[in-house]
Amino acid sequence: xxxxxxxxxxxxxxxxxxxxxxxxxxxxxxxxxxxxxxxxxxxxxxxxxxxxxxxxxxxxxxxxxxxxxxxxxxxxxxxxxxxxxxxxxxxxxxxxxxxxxxxxxxxxxxxxxxxxxxxxxxxxxxxxxxxxxxxxxxxxxxxxxxxxxxxxxxxxxxxxxxxxxxxxxx
Numbered sequence: 001x002x003x004x005x006x007x008x009x010x011x012x013x014x015x016x017x018x019x020x021x022x023x024x025x026x027x028x029x030x031x032x033x034x035x036x037x038x039x040x041x042x043x044x045x046x047x048x049x050x051x052x053x054x055x056x057x058x059x060x061x062x063x064x065x066x067x068x069x070x071x072x073x074x075x076x077x078x079x080x081x082x083x084x085x086x087x088x089x090x091x092x093x094x095x096x097x098x099x100x101x102x103x104x105x106x107x108x109x110x111x112x113x114x115x116x117x118x119x120x121x122x123x124x125x126x127x128x129x130x131x132x133x134x135x136x137x138x139x140x141x142x143x144x145x146x147x148x149x150x151x152x153x154x155x156x157x158x159x160x161x162x163x164x165x166x167x168x169x170x
Contacts (some may be wrong), residue, residue: 014019014036
């Protein structure tokens with residue numbers, strides 16, 4: 001089997017896998033390219049005496065799609081939560097929303113976040129790094145914390161902002 005046949009087989013297997021498990025993604029060229037690249041990378045380690053190639057390929061396709069779904073979930077969660085970006089002096093520049101769209105004026109958000117961070121100074125560096133796009137592991141390394149501590153502080157910040165938002169409505 002030459003390279004062109006192997007490549008064609010990888011594309012067919014990827015399309016078959018997507019049609020069976022992710023029909024809404026069938027035909028997505030970006031996902032197909034990532035999946036085919038992974039299969040191409042793993043093809044050298046395939047041993048035909050142990051299993052069929054399709055069984056072996058589906059194992060790796062499952063891994064690629066799991067990584068893809070985790071990445072999408074992380075991005076979705078990040079944009080659904082409070083969005084602050086970098087510190088500007090003592091103030092924070094706010095971009096997105098904490099609450100409902102009708103409540104989301106910059107001044108309103110600024111006051112809520114400022115109030116929460118004034119009460120909890122330990123949150124400020126974690127939130128600043130997080131909103132600059134760093135992942136929890138990177139934040140933990142930079143600040144000398146464990147990843148679970150960073151996760152806890154992010155959850156605490158979200159909870160405190162929601163609580164402050166509810167208090168300000170009363």
